[in-house]
Amino acid sequence: MKKGISGVRKNLILLYIHYMLFFAWIGLMVLIFWFSGIPADESTEQSLTIGKWICSLVVNGFDEMSAGAQIDQAKLIDHAVRKSAHFCEFAALGALTFNSAYLIFNSLKVRKRVTLRKGYLLIFSILWCILYAATDEVHQLFVEGRYGSPLDVLLDTAGSVTAMFIIILIKKNIDKRREKAIAKENENSSNSTLFSSKEDTSHKPFQGQPL
Secondary structure: OHHHHHHHHHHHHHHHHHHHHHHHHHHHHHHHHHHHOOOHHHHHHHHHHHHHHHHHHHOOOOOOOOHHHHHHHHHHOHHHHHHHHHHHHHHHHHHHHHHHHHHHHHHHHHHHOOOOOHHHHHHHHHHHHHHHHHHHHHHHOOOOOOOOOHHHHHHHHHHHHHHHHHHHHHHHHHHHHHHHHHHHHHHHHHHHHHHHHHHHHHOOOOOOOOO
16 A cells, blocks of 8 residues: 555656646747847857856966957857857757657547557657747847858757657666566565465475375
């Protein structure tokens, strides 16, 4: 009975986590939209600030440089900083989209009793991220000094797909370990049952044939 209660509690906690990640998914899409709406000059200033922070960690004597020299150093890695930010934010979006698709598909199964293949979850998640990346680049066309790039759509999609496949690999690894643990537990249980049955048989009194 206690195992059943703990199992229900565990499922509820997992469900709450899924829903928290669902709201984080919506929040991240709003955040990406907001970042894309920042004018070019302000966006460049933000990326250079991050670039200067990175340079302060990896470039010797960066803090002793003049302000102009620091900006020049930050400009050298500005392109990499921007593209890395694209990749990372859409990697996070891909992971959260995968979780949200799981919630949506499970809801459809419960409420409408429809049969959905497991592959549909991944396909839906990838298509959603491609669509969002494309609309994000279109949005930038209407922002002062910004422009949309098909290459950024590919980069964003790569980040999303990478995160999804990492999740799939982690889940497969966890499932394998769980299956091994269950198999080992069943084996130990069967061995103990077999040993106890042999022990019971050995303690029974001998009953010979009547004379």
